[in-house]
Amino acid sequence: MGDSDFSRNPVFFVHDQVNRPKMNRTILFFGITIGYLCFSIQAAAHFLWVYPEDTRWVIARGISPTNLLPYNPENIVDIRALDQQWNNIPIHRTDENQRCVFQADQAPTVVVVTSEWGMRVNTPDGKKLMTRQQALERGLQVQSAFLSTQYSKNFFGPVSDWSKPAGLRFEIVPLTSLDQARSDHTLPIRMLFDGKPLSGCQVFSTEDRKGVTTDPEGKVVIPIRSGSMPLIWGHLDVPVSNDPQIDYHQFMTFLQVHTPEWQPNAARQGTDK
Incomplete structure (x- = not known):
């Protein structure tokens, strides 16, 4: 998804403003060719998160807690609920009209979701x-x-x-407990892609939309300026060379904390359905 406009770092990859009549594709690389790339986000993305609703959990897509967007539930391709020890919890999924919900055999401590939003094209009109x-x-x-x-x-x-x-393909991994993060007013994290540290990747939060960049070990420190844990996300474009229909595969990954002591200030339980 990631339905927003992004400014792409020309040091690595340029593919804006390129005409491709009848699939004639031109991709310009600056410097060296690399396998994957991270870019800065200029506008608010459509986020993906989970919130509780009565005895169920809702997979939400939108921009804020009160701005939920409808979607095809078939685009949610994987949901896993985990307990405190990271063991799987059986769930019972229901695809409702324009959203996906699930119930679990016990209250999950962690929920991870994968969504496939399909094809997009960038045009002069958006x-x-x-x-x-x-x-x-x-x-x-x-x-x-x-x-x-x-x-x-x-x-x-x-x-x-x-x-x-x-075990997500593109994942944000905290490197300290959230109790420690609350005390330090920072949260160190590592970005992983295909299970490996992702260096040079810009990571954003609802408190820092300018972003910070991961080091060679994929690590970065996220500032926590208020008493609540911000929504954190990363963005990654992987060039595709063997498919005439697409130029790159866009990945986004989100981390959200819903524990009461944090009182999350973005992407918590919504009010719109």
Whole structure:
């Protein structure tokens, strides 16, 4: 997903303002070719998170707690509920009209979600939710085309090991307990992609939309300026060279803490359905 405009770092990859009539694709690389890239976010993204509703948990997509957006529940391709020891909890999923919910055999401590939002194209008139071929058939100028995937990790209580990865392909991993983070007013994290540290990746939060960049070990420190834990996210574009329909695969990953002591200031329980 990530339905917002992004400014791309020209040191690594340039694909804006490129005409591709009849699939004629041009990709310009500055410096060296790299396998994956991270970029700065200029505008608010459509976030992905989970919140409790009565005896159920809702997979939410939107911009704020009160601005929930409808979506096709079939785009939610994986949901896992975990206990305090990171063991799987059986869930019972229901695909409702324009959203996905689930019930669990016990209250989960962690919930992780994977969503596949499909094809997008960038045009001079903005982003369109269609394939390159559909856009060309409509006479649109396609600047770039991409596939969108999002991941979300949500904490509803303390866990036995905060630094344990949940197994998402693109993941934010805390490197300290949230009690320690609250005391220090910072949260050190590591960004992982395909299970490996991701260096040079910009990470954002609802308190720091300018972003901070991970070091060679994929680590970065997120400031916590208020008494609440911000929503944290990372953004990654992976160039695709063997598919004429897309130029890159866009990934976004989110980390949200829902424990009462943090009183999260973004992406908590919503009011709109």
